[in-house]
Amino acid sequence: GVFIVIASPLVLCGVVPLAVRSLVPVLFPCGFCHLFLDCIIAKESPASLQQEIRGSASCLCSDHEFDMADIFYFCRRGVESIVDDEVTKRFSAQELESWNLLTRSNYNFHHINMRLTLLWGLGLLTRYGILLPLRVTLAVTGISLFLFLTTLVGFLPNAASYLSEKVHMMGYRMCVSSLTAIITYHNRENKPKNGGICVANHTTPIDVIILASDRCYSLVGQMHRGLLGMIQRGMVKSSPHIWFDRSEVKDRHLVAKRLSDHVADKTKQPILIFPEGTCINNTSVMMFKKGSFEIGCTIYPVAIKYDPRFGDAFWNSSKCGLVWYLLSMMSSWAIVCSVWYLPPMNREEGEDAVQFANRVKAAIAARGGLVDLIWDGGLKRAKVNNAFKEGLQKLYSKVLVGDHEDQSERMETQKKKKIQPQDNEDTVNVCYHCRVLLLKEHFT
Amino acid sequence: MGSRASRLLREEEIEEIKKETGFSHSQITRLYSRFTSLDKGENGTLSREDFQRIPELAINPLGDRIINAFFPEGYFVLVIFREDQVNFRGFMRTLAHFRPIEDNEKNKNPATEPLNSRTNKLLFAFRLYDLDRDDKISRDELLQVLRMMVGVNISDEQLGSIADRTIQEADTNGDSCISFNEFIKVLEKVDVEQKMSIRFLH
Numbered sequence: 001g002v003f004i005v006i007a008s009p010l011v012l013c014g015v016v017p018l019a020v021r022s023l024v025p026v027l028f029p030c031g032f033c034h035l036f037l038d039c040i041i042a043k044e045s046p047a048s049l050q051q052e053i054r055g056s057a058s059c060l061c062s063d064h065e066f067d068m069a070d071i072f073y074f075c076r077r078g079v080e081s082i083v084d085d086e087v088t089k090r091f092s093a094q095e096l097e098s099w100n101l102l103t104r105s106n107y108n109f110h111h112i113n114m115r116l117t118l119l120w121g122l123g124l125l126t127r128y129g130i131l132l133p134l135r136v137t138l139a140v141t142g143i144s145l146f147l148f149l150t151t152l153v154g155f156l157p158n159a160a161s162y163l164s165e166k167v168h169m170m171g172y173r174m175c176v177s178s179l180t181a182i183i184t185y186h187n188r189e190n191k192p193k194n195g196g197i198c199v200a201n202h203t204t205p206i207d208v209i210i211l212a213s214d215r216c217y218s219l220v221g222q223m224h225r226g227l228l229g230m231i232q233r234g235m236v237k238s239s240p241h242i243w244f245d246r247s248e249v250k251d252r253h254l255v256a257k258r259l260s261d262h263v264a265d266k267t268k269q270p271i272l273i274f275p276e277g278t279c280i281n282n283t284s285v286m287m288f289k290k291g292s293f294e295i296g297c298t299i300y301p302v303a304i305k306y307d308p309r310f311g312d313a314f315w316n317s318s319k320c321g322l323v324w325y326l327l328s329m330m331s332s333w334a335i336v337c338s339v340w341y342l343p344p345m346n347r348e349e350g351e352d353a354v355q356f357a358n359r360v361k362a363a364i365a366a367r368g369g370l371v372d373l374i375w376d377g378g379l380k381r382a383k384v385n386n387a388f389k390e391g392l393q394k395l396y397s398k399v400l401v402g403d404h405e406d407q408s409e410r411m412e413t414q415k416k417k418k419i420q421p422q423d424n425e426d427t428v429n430v431c432y433h434c435r436v437l438l439l440k441e442h443f444t
Numbered sequence: 445m446g447s448r449a450s451r452l453l454r455e456e457e458i459e460e461i462k463k464e465t466g467f468s469h470s471q472i473t474r475l476y477s478r479f480t481s482l483d484k485g486e487n488g489t490l491s492r493e494d495f496q497r498i499p500e501l502a503i504n505p506l507g508d509r510i511i512n513a514f515f516p517e518g519y520f521v522l523v524i525f526r527e528d529q530v531n532f533r534g535f536m537r538t539l540a541h542f543r544p545i546e547d548n549e550k551n552k553n554p555a556t557e558p559l560n561s562r563t564n565k566l567l568f569a570f571r572l573y574d575l576d577r578d579d580k581i582s583r584d585e586l587l588q589v590l591r592m593m594v595g596v597n598i599s600d601e602q603l604g605s606i607a608d609r610t611i612q613e614a615d616t617n618g619d620s621c622i623s624f625n626e627f628i629k630v631l632e633k634v635d636v637e638q639k640m641s642i643r644f645l646h
Contacts, residue, residue, distance in 0.1 A: 040475065041642050041644055068630055071589070072569060072634075074506040075568070075569060075640065076542070078504045079539070080642055081498055081501045082495065082510075083539065083644075085498050087499045088499075383502065390595055392504070397594040397595065400598065401598060
């Protein structure tokens with residue numbers, strides 16, 4: 001009993017990371033290569049609707065007459081999206097090129113090879129027999145210690161903010177070890193400073209632990225009931241986190257006000273926000289919600305990329321709950337990831353919140369080697385907004401009957417159309433700018 | 445965690461699909477992977493909702509017509525019904541229409557026409573227009589499909605005149621409808637092979 005409690009930190013903080021770090025260059029010499037299976041189809045840069053339907057030799061002012069062949073464009077694009085689309089594959093764990101001896105990532109490898117099965121059996125024993133119990137022990141001791149110390153510090157006066165930071169960091173670092181998360185931080189000189197907002201791409205709740213073990217952040221979220229709510233209230237006593245009631249969450253102005261009040265106070269920690277709003281499978285970055293970019297403070301972008309060969313960190317909330325997910329994380333080989341701190345960004349002159357958000361998103365995607373998508377992560381659960389289809393119909397109509405609007409006139413009408421669409425429970429809300437950007441992506 | 449689709453594709457099935465559609469072994473396994481990832485109910489078939497969950501298809505003006513093409517019609521005691529589930533064979537059979545036409549295939553097996561022949565590609569497109577499957581495109585059907593493609597941006601009168609002009613140009617036997625042969629004739633100069641083909645990687 002006592003032996004295990006003492007042994008677990010030793011093994012988990014020392015032996016396993018050492019083993020993993022030395023194995024990576026040996027077994028997998030190419031490091032963080034992209035491990036996606038090849039695409040199923042070759043999508044050449046899609047011809048714009050106008051180009052394909054009008055044909056190459058046409059001046060843009062001549063009207064194109066309807067041709068029964070026009071249907072081919074929509075037909076082919078439709079079937080292409082059935083075979084391979086950019087969105088649906090982001091909501092399930094990515095597939096690996098070669099098997100990493102975990103049954104959960106065994107999709108296409110039904111190779112029944114004696115040696116491989118033996119290896120897998122050995123791996124199973126190691127993971128469930130040695131690694132999992134050690135990790136669980138460490139997690140339990142770590143969390144109990146953390147809760148004890150944090151309540152203790154909560155009783156002390158204000159001067160104990162230094163102590164509370166230390167306690168929080170200790171807690172997060174113990175969690176990191178209990179998951180055997182092997183993290184490489186890059187560009188630490190760009191680490192977020194007080195009085196700003198840190199934004200990162202979101203793959204799993206573990207993202208929070210990974211970032212918070214390097215410096216303390218204020219978290220934003222909804223106040224839960226039960227055990228989680230107790231933990232949240234406990235955390236607030238020793239550190240200024242921002243928790244909202246269920247009713248307050250819908251009130252955008254209230255949220256914005258509380259966030260801006262927090263960042264205005266330079267003594268407070270930076271706020272940690274995941275603008276995607278949901279977990280994505282770490283192959284792409286999806287639309288950033290503009291709320292945090294409207295506040296006008298400095299944004300510290302962070303890119304997080306997990307190496308899926310040692311254990312896929314993506315949490316597919318439709319497939320399993322949080323506890324099951326944590327257990328499966330603890331029974332993987334390890335969680336290996338890279339964190340890049342990007343240089344801070346500010347909103348520029350003449351740039352609005354959405355353009356700023358897209359600029360930050362592009363920087364994070366470029367750094368982390370992820371695909372930059374305009375689609376909303378909310379499409380995981382909600383239907384796509386009909387406005388996109390209407391936009392396509394409009395574009396085709398223009399091809400048929402000609403585009404009679406003047407170029408400058410069109411710019412005027414676009415500038416005037418900054419109306420906020422209504423909130424709709426069923427469909428995903430996208431503002432006008434995103435709609436325009438999405439149509440551009442579809443057609444250029 | 446959770447489990448992937450419980451059914452694996454058997455070698456015999458792969459061979460049968462290969463013969464019927466002309467896809468290669470690796471293409472079939474990749475497409476099976478895609479099929480199972482779309483199959484949220486994990487029952488080995490796709491429903492219309494499974495297709496509509498694809499955002500890029502949902503925003504396609506002809507999305508519903510394309511989805512329809514995957515669901516086969518059947519006859520049961522003189523009543524025509526449309527099934528609401530498609531299995532992997534049916535999925536592959538429909539996708540086979542979009543395989544590019546290769547020269548060396550033209551001579552293989554002259555008895556049956558391959559699914560991706562020019563005629564079959566045109567038949568696929570024809571069926572997108574032909575809503576009631578009576579093998580001819582009436583003015584009404586053409587108007588409905590046009591309305592799907594343009595949304596609310598063109599008036600009824602303008603759309604009506606476009607439909608009338610199109611039928612006038614295509615109709616040779618004077619029945620104010622476009623039959624499949626008239627359809628083929630109208631599109632004889634169009635590069636159907638290129639426009640209705642998708643480059644599947646090996």
